Amino acid sequence: MTRVDSDQAACRHADPDLFFPVGTGVPTRTDIERALRFCRSCPITDACLQYALEHDHRYGIWGGTTPQHRRTHYHQESPR
Numbered sequence: 001m002t003r004v005d006s007d008q009a010a011c012r013h014a015d016p017d018l019f020f021p022v023g024t025g026v027p028t029r030t031d032i033e034r035a036l037r038f039c040r041s042c043p044i045t046d047a048c049l050q051y052a053l054e055h056d057h058r059y060g061i062w063g064g065t066t067p068q069h070r071r072t073h074y075h076q077e078s079p080r
């Protein structure tokens with residue numbers, strides 16, 4: 001699996017489900033940590049994060065960030 005179209009992605013052979021953890025329990029947190037470990041060793045983290053932000057990917061691990069991290073640090077809430 002490649003989160004972005006690159007054979008440099010550290011996650012290119014990882015299980016895609018790892019990057020879309022479901023739930024809030026300990027197994028989910030363990031999956032999130034495992035996914036983030038891939039990102040920490042990835043040479044295209046910045047490009048991956050930029051891709052996720054540009055395409056408004058609200059779910060999954062992208063560029064070393066969780067959805068909550070992206071919401072907190074990168075998205076402005078639009079006025080309703």
Ligand code: SF4
Nearest residue numbers: 009011039042048063
């Ligand atoms: S930053 Fe993380 S999710 Fe993005 S390509 Fe690299 S390992 Fe995959």
